[in-house]
Amino acid sequence: MARPMSDRRFAPRPESLAPVRQLHAVTRNPGRKRRPKVFFATVTVVTIFLISVAQILLSISTQSGAYEIAGLQQQVKDLGRTYQSVTQDLDRMTSPQNIAHFAQALGMVGNSNPVYLRLSDSLVTGSASAAVAGRNLVGSSNLVPNSMLTDVMAEREAAARAVSDARARQAQTVVAGSTAANVASDRAPAPASATVAVPSPQGIPSPTTH
Amino acid sequence: MTTRTTRRRVALSFVIVVLIAVLFVTRLIDIQVVGATAYNEASSGKMSIPETVYGTRGDIVDSAGNLLATERMTYDVTVSPRNAKEFSRKTESGEVTVTPQMAAKEIAAVTKQSPDDIITIINDALADDPNSDFAYVAKGVDVDAFTAINSLDIPWIYFEQNPSRAYPNGAVAGNLLGFVGSDGTPLAGLELGEQDCVGGVNGSQSYARGADGVRIPGSTAVTEAAKNGSTLKLTIHSDLQWFAQQALAATASSQNAKWGMTVVMEVKTGRLVAVADYPTFDPNNIDAYAPEDRGSRAFTSPYEPGSTMKSLTAASIVDTGVATPLSQMVSPQYIEFPNGAKFRDWGPHPANLTLQGVMSWSSNTGISQLGALLEPEKRYDYLANFGLGQTTAVGFPGESAGLLRSWDEWDNQSFYTMFFGQGLTLTSIQMASAYAAIGNGGLRPPVSLVESCTDADGNVITPHQPEPVRVISEKAARTTVDILENIVTHGWLTDYINVPGYRIAAKTGTAEQADGHGGYSDKFIVSLAVLFPADDPQYVVLTSLASPDSNSNAAIVSDVNNLIKQIIKTEGVQPSTGKPVEYSDYY
Numbered sequence: 080m081a082r083p084m085s086d087r088r089f090a091p092r093p094e095s096l097a098p099v100r101q102l103h104a105v106t107r108n109p110g111r112k113r114r115p116k117v118f119f120a121t122v123t124v125v126t127i128f129l130i131s132v133a134q135i136l137l138s139i140s141t142q143s144g145a146y147e148i149a150g151l152q153q154q155v156k157d158l159g160r161t162y163q164s165v166t167q168d169l170d171r172m173t174s175p176q177n178i179a180h181f182a183q184a185l186g187m188v189g190n191s192n193p194v195y196l197r198l199s200d201s202l203v204t205g206s207a208s209a210a211v212a213g214r215n216l217v218g219s220s221n222l223v224p225n226s227m228l229t230d231v232m233a234e235r236e237a238a239a240r241a242v243s244d245a246r247a248r249q250a251q252t253v254v255a256g257s258t259a260a261n262v263a264s265d266r267a268p269a270p271a272s273a274t275v276a277v278p279s280p281q282g283i284p285s286p287t288t289h
Numbered sequence: 290m291t292t293r294t295t296r297r298r299v300a301l302s303f304v305i306v307v308l309i310a311v312l313f314v315t316r317l318i319d320i321q322v323v324g325a326t327a328y329n330e331a332s333s334g335k336m337s338i339p340e341t342v343y344g345t346r347g348d349i350v351d352s353a354g355n356l357l358a359t360e361r362m363t364y365d366v367t368v369s370p371r372n373a374k375e376f377s378r379k380t381e382s383g384e385v386t387v388t389p390q391m392a393a394k395e396i397a398a399v400t401k402q403s404p405d406d407i408i409t410i411i412n413d414a415l416a417d418d419p420n421s422d423f424a425y426v427a428k429g430v431d432v433d434a435f436t437a438i439n440s441l442d443i444p445w446i447y448f449e450q451n452p453s454r455a456y457p458n459g460a461v462a463g464n465l466l467g468f469v470g471s472d473g474t475p476l477a478g479l480e481l482g483e484q485d486c487v488g489g490v491n492g493s494q495s496y497a498r499g500a501d502g503v504r505i506p507g508s509t510a511v512t513e514a515a516k517n518g519s520t521l522k523l524t525i526h527s528d529l530q531w532f533a534q535q536a537l538a539a540t541a542s543s544q545n546a547k548w549g550m551t552v553v554m555e556v557k558t559g560r561l562v563a564v565a566d567y568p569t570f571d572p573n574n575i576d577a578y579a580p581e582d583r584g585s586r587a588f589t590s591p592y593e594p595g596s597t598m599k600s601l602t603a604a605s606i607v608d609t610g611v612a613t614p615l616s617q618m619v620s621p622q623y624i625e626f627p628n629g630a631k632f633r634d635w636g637p638h639p640a641n642l643t644l645q646g647v648m649s650w651s652s653n654t655g656i657s658q659l660g661a662l663l664e665p666e667k668r669y670d671y672l673a674n675f676g677l678g679q680t681t682a683v684g685f686p687g688e689s690a691g692l693l694r695s696w697d698e699w700d701n702q703s704f705y706t707m708f709f710g711q712g713l714t715l716t717s718i719q720m721a722s723a724y725a726a727i728g729n730g731g732l733r734p735p736v737s738l739v740e741s742c743t744d745a746d747g748n749v750i751t752p753h754q755p756e757p758v759r760v761i762s763e764k765a766a767r768t769t770v771d772i773l774e775n776i777v778t779h780g781w782l783t784d785y786i787n788v789p790g791y792r793i794a795a796k797t798g799t800a801e802q803a804d805g806h807g808g809y810s811d812k813f814i815v816s817l818a819v820l821f822p823a824d825d826p827q828y829v830v831l832t833s834l835a836s837p838d839s840n841s842n843a844a845i846v847s848d849v850n851n852l853i854k855q856i857i858k859t860e861g862v863q864p865s866t867g868k869p870v871e872y873s874d875y876y
Contacts (some may be wrong), residue, residue, distance in 0.1 A: 164431045167431065
């Protein structure tokens with residue numbers, strides 16, 4: 080029982096005896112075999128193409144983004160400079176020297192006497208007296224230098240001079256004009272007041288009272 | 290045979306592939322590891338641009354937040370002399386040729402130089418080196434000038450930017466603020482003393498730039514992060530500071546005084562509201578001022594105070610109980626003590642004076658006899674507790690402690706003259722602080738100039754302050770203020786120190802000045818110390834003027850009176866209540 084089994088095991092295989100071709104073409108469905116090749120090739124080529132296009136687009140957008148960023152950064156820089164320029168002006172305009180100068184130029188006079196009105200019993204403490212022009216607490220000229228205001232002060236003085244010169248010229252022309260034309264009118268010459276920069280009455284808010 | 294050949298071919302190919310791989314890997318390691326540093330350096334040298342990231346210096350603001358010092362970008366205008374040739378510029382009317390002379394004229398109009406100076410700068414640089422590529426045209430121009438010159442589009446003009454310090458209020462508190470050098474190093478004043486707060490730390494970073502000069506996004510590498518300075522808030526009120534400086538300068542210049550100072554301090558807190566110095570100093574324009582005028586004399590220059598010292602003597606003897614305002618003392622015009630000390634009084638006065646009379650007449654002979662009732666050790670303790678001989682809690686750079694010798698080192702003359710402020714020195718700040726102790730019920734609060742330091746994240750650090758020092762009892766302090774108030778109401782001061790509705794206590798001082806040769810000169814330091822309102826003192830004002838034309842306190846009193854009115858208005862000080870206690874000058 081055992082023997083024939085072992086014989087069968089060692090018996091030469093019938094296939095190895097004949098020179099049979101081990102590899103042979105699969106002949107089934109030859110049409111379907113060619114189609115996948117074209118498909119995959121197409122997919123690969125298209126993918127590569129798409130990737131290239133995407134890369135070019137990405138690169139273009141990055142590049143233009145870089146220019147945009149550079150442009151915006153330049154804008155930030157410029158705006159920063161403008162900001163610095165205006166804050167610089169604001170800061171020196173708010174300096175006590177400048178405010179005092181402005182106030183005095185406007186004809187404001189500081190009243191030195193502190194006076195309080197107590198609301199509970201209407202008692203006035205201190206001696207109420209009117210502020211007198213020319214009796215400023217600390218004199219009229221600025222003794223606390225501020226080199227940041229030098230230009231501003233010079234400009235302002237030049238502007239003030241220009242205004243007074245213009246007024247003087249205006250007055251002269253008016254006088255000359257009226258004499259030349261020999262205008263016998265008791266009305267004040269209108270042009271003088273019209274051209275001098277006087278704040279319009281409409282610009283001053285006033286309450287309507289009844 | 291065929292199989293073997295195939296195998297050999299395969300093996301050969303394999304070996305070749307491996308060899309090539311080994312070659313590549315070797316080269317890769319050579320590039321990436323062995324020579325990495327050198328290559329990196331070479332590449333970054335060509336591509337990456339290093340730049341300094343400036344750590345901004347912090348602002349300094351006053352007690353209301355008004356800006357006193359800030360950081361600004363300024364620009365240095367530089368030229369490449371060898372390229373300074375004519376160029377063409379497109380204008381609306383077509384292309385025009387701009388010569389260096391024309392360009393220099395345009396630049397000069399902005400920088401306020403003369404055009405010839407700019408041409409000279411270029412020619413000088415070329416004379417030194419015909420290939421010269423760099424010279425300064427103007428340094429430290431502001432942003433407006435930079436924009437103006439930049440828009441001229443001159444191809445051989447370049448800019449360097451530097452952060453620099455700006456003081457928008459100019460000389461307002463300039464003596465306190467100090468200044469920084471052109472490289473940003475703090476050199477004086479609070480800029481130096483508070484460097485830990487306001488100082489910034491510069492960082493550095495680099496970025497890569499394309500061939501067209503455009504920064505490559507994402508290429509910025511921070512080598513070292515910059516740290517911005519914090520905001521320093523002072524106790525100074527900039528409007529009052531300006532007023533004090535203006536008033537002091539007006540008096541000092543009309544009196545031809547050498548120097549002067551005014552200190553305004555809150556009595557209850559020791560906060561300095563204004564510290565005015567004359568000559569004043571604008572830190573925007575350092576070179577225009579003499580080095581000795583660039584600091585705060587109120588902190589750094591001690592002087593012999595003279596008679597304002599008598600208030601401290603009176604407070605001490607009243608506190609120990611050896612005298613009352615009505616204690617009697619024969620006060621002659623001239624006195625000679627057993628130890629040989631001798632001095633005289635300023636002007637004639639009756640001899641039968643009470644302590645009040647001694648103070649009203651400012652009698653040296655009277656106060657020295659009354660003061661001598663105290664033991665020297667005790668006297669020294671009082672003076673030390675008043676804050677003399679030691680710097681204040683402010684710790685101002687270069688602050689002086691004054692000179693207060695130990696009691697066993699006093700010579701015979703100064704043993705007595707110290708009672709009226711000769712033979713010892715102190716600063717204005719120390720004297721104001723001593724008066725604040727008298728006004729604050731005998732408790733001397735620490736002097737403060739810095740309120741807080743706030744960093745960029747909003748963390749507020751307030752400086753550590755020592756505890757107030759008990760100098761005299763509350764009762765003695767009240768009595769001393771009453772004596773000082775009687776000085777005003779009894780004498781000539783009442784015509785000058787007079788604000789309707791407010792009770793005011795004050796003491797004058799006219800101190801001899803050392804002449805530098807061991808004696809005294811004929812010029813004096815006149816002072817006035819004021820506590821107001823006298824019923825509940827809120828402020829102490831101390832003004833001193835050195836070598837005025839008239840050696841009289843009258844020179845300063847009216848300005849001090851104006852300053853008092855200004856303080857009352859600005860700080861909303863309530864009017865006084867009650868009536869002053871009356872002490873007689875004579876017995």
